[in-house]
Amino acid sequence: MPPRRRGGACRDRPAGGRQPLPCRHRGRDRRGDGRGAGGPDRHRRCSRPPRLPGAGLTPRRRRPDHAIASRARTALTRVAIVLRGREREQAELHELVDRARAGRGSAMLLRGQPGVGKSALLEHAVSVAADVTVLRTRGVESEAPLPFAALHRLLRPVLGHLDDIPAPQASALRAAFGETAESVGDRHLVFLATLNLLSEVAGERPVLAVVDDAHWLDDASAAALLFAARRLEGESVALVFAVRDDEGGRFDSRDLTVLGVAGVDVDAADALIADQVAVPVAPQVRAELLEVTGGNPLGLLELTRALTAQQLSGQERLPDRLPLTEGVERAFLDRYRRLPTDAQTLLLVAAADDSGRAATITRAAGTLGAGPDALDTAEQSGLVEDGDVC
Numbered sequence: 001m002p003p004r005r006r007g008g009a010c011r012d013r014p015a016g017g018r019q020p021l022p023c024r025h026r027g028r029d030r031r032g033d034g035r036g037a038g039g040p041d042r043h044r045r046c047s048r049p050p051r052l053p054g055a056g057l058t059p060r061r062r063r064p065d066h067a068i069a070s071r072a073r074t075a076l077t078r079v080a081i082v083l084r085g086r087e088r089e090q091a092e093l094h095e096l097v098d099r100a101r102a103g104r105g106s107a108m109l110l111r112g113q114p115g116v117g118k119s120a121l122l123e124h125a126v127s128v129a130a131d132v133t134v135l136r137t138r139g140v141e142s143e144a145p146l147p148f149a150a151l152h153r154l155l156r157p158v159l160g161h162l163d164d165i166p167a168p169q170a171s172a173l174r175a176a177f178g179e180t181a182e183s184v185g186d187r188h189l190v191f192l193a194t195l196n197l198l199s200e201v202a203g204e205r206p207v208l209a210v211v212d213d214a215h216w217l218d219d220a221s222a223a224a225l226l227f228a229a230r231r232l233e234g235e236s237v238a239l240v241f242a243v244r245d246d247e248g249g250r251f252d253s254r255d256l257t258v259l260g261v262a263g264v265d266v267d268a269a270d271a272l273i274a275d276q277v278a279v280p281v282a283p284q285v286r287a288e289l290l291e292v293t294g295g296n297p298l299g300l301l302e303l304t305r306a307l308t309a310q311q312l313s314g315q316e317r318l319p320d321r322l323p324l325t326e327g328v329e330r331a332f333l334d335r336y337r338r339l340p341t342d343a344q345t346l347l348l349v350a351a352a353d354d355s356g357r358a359a360t361i362t363r364a365a366g367t368l369g370a371g372p373d374a375l376d377t378a379e380q381s382g383l384v385e386d387g388d389v390c
């Protein structure tokens with residue numbers, strides 16, 4: 001059977017670098033208004049970027065050897081990664097650390113979609129801060145119910161300085177970390193202890209405190225870190241958080257300077273692809289990869305690695321649906337799993353749906369028990385938009 005035509009996919013570009021989402025906007029009437037796919041405003045209600053094709057439809061089989069290779073690659077990338085198209089973000093981070101060196105501490109929040117490169121930027125910040133004390137932590141979903149778990153990970157290396165801060169604060173922090181039998185008592189003392197401990201450590205040399213996956217921080221750690229973040233002026237401390245923008249609501253970052261991290265541009269995407277493969281990549285293949293990923297580095301990396309040399313060089317057609325890689329699958333699955341059951345049901349129906357009509361999907365989901373708010377909730381997640389399943 002001849003390969004299906006690829007031209008029917010939604011060609012809308014990502015607005016503001018939003019995460020590419022799976023788009024099945026392929027020549028059908030997505031709006032249910034009977035005007036069909038060829039209408040002049042076919043894409044009007046689908047303004048977000050096309051999704052990574054095939055997502056949720058043809059997951060690749062896990063292969064242990066592939067997984068091991070992938071892990072090894074990740075380990076290697078930690079050392080050797082070249083960040084493409086991130087000059088602006090890197091400059092902002094350098095400035096943040098420079099300000100801390102000069103005793104003008106501040107905090108910053110990197111915000112962006114899964115796979116866009118927040119952690120990679122944090123790694124970069126760490127790599128250029130050889131002369132400063134680096135403290136690190138991250139939100140861990142399974143530890144979110146444990147008060148001060150993430151703060152403990154951050155401060156553990158410097159607990160030797162506890163005797164240098166006021167005794168009531170030190171006692172409160174020891175209690176918060178379960179080092180004494182006392183109860184935590186006034187959390188404000190823990191917050192003050194956090195700030196003063198960072199300040200003490202920074203008295204020796206500047207501090208870069210890095211908090212990844214802030215959306216998964218336990219509430220107590222988040223509160224302590226945000227308390228400190230608001231009081232860094234005059235300290236030699238740079239505090240940088242990274243948060244997924246679809247989960248940012250779980251982390252109250254109102255007072256932080258936000259650095260939005262969007263998909264990379266065409267030149268950076270070209271360079272990133274070229275870094276991955278030895279063969280020359282055909283221009284139309286590069287354009288296709290950029291389009292379906294919206295410049296998301298994870299998507300670009302994984303799709304490039306998943307294609308054959310013949311496909312990359314343009315000698316063979318790209319599959320109608322590009323393969324769904326494990327990393328991309330994980331990123332979207334995370335978001336899906338965090339939705340209430342109703343919205344998950346609706347998305348499941350949408351994935352199986354062939355009509356493209358929001359009304360049909362909502363009705364079918366309703367028969368499976370999804371309530372009337374399921375569509376709204378699913379839309380808010382960004383996995384569907386404006387009632388159309390893209």
Ligand SMILES: Nc1ncnc2c1ncn2[C@@H]1O[C@H](COP(=O)(O)OP(=O)(O)OP(=O)(O)O)[C@@H](O)[C@H]1O
Pocket residue numbers: 077081082083084085086112113114115116117118119120121244264272297298301331
């Ligand atoms: N600008 C870039 N150039 C080259 N590779 C990049 C770039 N940005 C990210 N990467 C690579 O893309 C992959 C995903 O990046 P990263 O893990 O930093 O994403 P993330 O935003 O932290 O995602 P998540 O929200 O899931 O934690 C990593 O392998 C990373 O090394």
Ligand SMILES: [Mg+2]
Pocket residue numbers: 118119120212213
């Ligand atoms: Mg990350």
